[in-house]
Amino acid sequence: MKRKIVGIRDVAQQAAVSIATVSRALNNPGSVRPEVRSRIDAAAEALGYIPDAAARALSSRRTRTIGAVIPTVDNAMFARGIEALQRHLSLQGYLLLLATSGYDPEVEYRQAQNMVSRGIDGLILRGDVHTEALRRLLATQRIPFINVGVYHPDRPYPSVGADNEMAAYRACRHLLDLGHRQIGMVAALSAHNDRASARVLGVRRALAEHGLELPARWLLEVPYHLDDARQAARALLALPEHPTALVCGNDVIAYGVLLEAERSGIRVPDDLSVMGFDDLEWSRHLRPSLTTMHLPTDEVWTRAGDYLMRTLGGQPAAMHHEVDASLVVRESTAPPRSPRRRAKAPGG
CATH class of the missing domain: 3.40.50.2300 (Response regulator)
Known part of the structure; x- marks a missing residue:
């Protein structure tokens, strides 16, 4: 069955406007009054008109x-x-x-x-x-x-x-302001990822202002996957002396840390504070809900x-x-417990 070809002239006639007006509506919708554009759209839909992308590209040298x-x-x-x-x-x-x-x-x-x-x-x-x-x-x-x-x-x-460095700096400052001094990080892989590397720099800068460092044993890089985040958290929490707070490269990594902490019998935030990054939809529904940096x-x-x-x-x-990037404080962060009351880390 031969396809009927509907052209711009047909749309103009149906909408009772000029061909030039239809052309403007198609190529630059903002240049046509809304009511006229609506009439042209309705005519095009009724006729089954589809603009010829190749022809438009040749005439305007643009493919949109x-x-x-x-x-x-x-x-x-x-x-x-x-x-x-x-x-x-x-x-x-x-x-x-x-x-x-x-x-x-x-x-x-x-x-x-x-x-x-x-x-x-x-x-x-x-x-x-x-x-x-x-x-x-x-x-x-x-x-x-x-x-x-x-x-x-x-x-x-x-x-x-x-500014990823500044956002991570503010995230770490939140933990420092709560009183944490043993802060680690489960970061995203920094190779070919300037956002991830900037976030590590931000955490280091915040710690340095308090005379602290981010020890190599407390910094792990993982892909953005739950399984990898859980393995990293398992390794960190099994150390004889593990951090009281963790900054995570994004919320998915933080989810993995929360799951592994629960599995290990470590209570969040009583025994461990967890900070995310991104503010995904699930972050406010978790229990405990996730403290994180919101990105628009x-x-x-x-x-x-x-x-x-x-x-x-x-x-x-x-x-x-x-x-x-704004700080969203929820349930996963709190002041650290005193050393005498803090639960002993698994494997410690």
Whole structure:
């Protein structure tokens, strides 16, 4: 059965507007009054009109496609951010093209190459650990990009995110203010992950201000998985002298620590305070609920989309934007017990 071809002229006639008005509504929805845009949308839907992306790309030299390369989809924060970004781009008539890198800069470069070959207009990258080849590619192809999840106003590359070092510093300060002096950390893998390494630096800085250190035996790096976090917590809690408080690289790692503490008979927060990072949905429902650093994920990703759309539209856009990471105090942190009353660590 031959498919009926519906063109822009048919939509204009159905909506009782000019062809130029339909074109503006499709290519730049914000330039058309909402009531007119609604009428055009209704006409297009009734007729089954679908814009020819290839023809639009040839005429405007734009595909209205934004690419994003993230480390993994197996992370609730990334999933939430991508959902917010896609929803925001869709309202402006943009398509999101997604790929993963597995925290490997070379894989990220190859994925970006694939996206460029498919005509993306702009690119969103996670963090600021990229190959020089990728930076050259984007520069020579004149493709605007932005780093999300970091705030680096001293660098020439656009960024939107929290100051991860300062956020971790504030998390550790909360534990110090409670009276903890034996503080350890279960961090995320720092290789090719500038957010994770910055958080370790923040904890070290807070401890140093109190004349304390982060001993090597109390710092473990793990992937963002529950099993790995539990194994790390098991190793730390089995030490003859274990920390009274742990800062975790993110909430998922903190969940693993909480589970292992329960299994080991260590009470949170009586025997061990646990600090998370991200403020995932489950964090406030746990018992004990998780003290954590809240990051406005939706805002970070939508601002990244705004930056690219404004840049592509020739509008001014701030290169760097910092979002606030706020401390959310819940049940998993409390002042340390006195040494005489503290339960003996397993294996101690």
